[in-house]
Amino acid sequence: MKVVELICAPVRTGFYFDDHKAIKAGAEPDGFNYRGTPQTKGFSRVRQPGEGVSVMLRLANGALAHGDCAAVQYSGVDGRDELFLAADAMAVINRVVKPWVEGRNLTTFRELAQEADQLVDEATGRRLHTAIRYGLTQALLDAVAQAGQKTMVEVVAAEYGLTPVAEAIPILAQSGDERYxxxxxxxxxxxxxxxxxxxxxxxxxxxxxxxxxxxxxxxxxxxxxxxxxxxxxxxxxxxxx
Structure with missing residues (x-):
């Protein structure tokens, strides 16, 4: 099975991007917003709506695999990649990922994910933003699963020698500022x-x-x-x- 087309589109994420440096420096809460001047590269305000990119892979059989490129709330600090802006990310995806994935045979998820993780943007000489790699590998996993008529869990279990657990996985919930x-x-x-x-x-x-x-x-x-x-x-x- 081959990937015949990559399509990407901007989306909003579930939460917001916060300029951690500005908040630690004393940016004042203003309702759900913060008053103050951004201090981290890429921020236009201290708190701004989170951005993401939806990556879709159209397969030769007409199926559509999907992944979400999304970053963390405190981007651009403490060793994290820079602020993830959808327009910039889509340009990189179309320039670097699209020619790499279109026409490609779906082998194994593990092989494809390892290659995707090492893709380099020649414009910067660096690997792709972690959010792009996150969403791209999601889409590749979905694609391999659909091509093999399996669930994504079955693909991961088979390729990594794991046994699926038939019970709920513990999840951490995030309160935001309304912690009470x-x-x-x-x-x-x-x-x-x-x-x-x-x-x-x-x-x-x-x-x-x-x-x-x-x-x-x-x-x-x-x-x-x-x-x-x-x-x-x-x-x-x-x-x-």
Whole structure:
């Protein structure tokens, strides 16, 4: 089975891109927004809507495989790739990925993913943005699965010598800034790990001696006891600082 066409389109992601440097430097919350001047390259404001790219691979049999290129909230800092902007990413995908993948035989996911991960943009001399590699390999996995009339789980299990687990995988939920109200929602739905918390400011969220974080942790423990949907509910508490 061959890939006959790559199509990509800009999309919005589920959350937002935040300029971590600006927030740590004191950008003030303004409702859901932040007031202040961006300090990280690529940002036009301290908080801006997340951008992504939908990558679609049309196969010779007419099937369409799909992957989402998406990045993290705090892009461009602490060793992460630069801010992921859809227009820039689509230009790279069409220039580098499109000629590499169109007309290509679908061998194994593992082989294709390894090659995709090493693709280099000659304009920069660097490997592709992690978000592009993330979405591209999703689409390749979907394509290999569809070509072999298997699920993606079956493909990964067969190629990596794994045994599929027939039970739910524990998931960490993210509260955003509404760490109280959203934590209660998570508890009521018996989320496995919670709440992340988005603790990104010492003065307003942690406290100079950690007193605000400690108070939150104590409140969270109490609310788990009060709202837990079953006596054996014991979630993993994950506080992201």
């Amino acid at each position: 109200l959203n934590a209660e929602k998570m508890i009521m739905k018996a989320v496995d790990a919670l709440p992340h918390g988005l603790f990104n400011n010492v003065e307003t969220k942690l406290g100079q001696r950690g007193e605000k974080l400690l108070a939150y942790a104590q409140w969270l423990k109490q609310r788990i006891e009060e709202l837990k949907p079953s006596p054996n509910y014991q979630p993993t508490i994950h506080l992201d600082l």
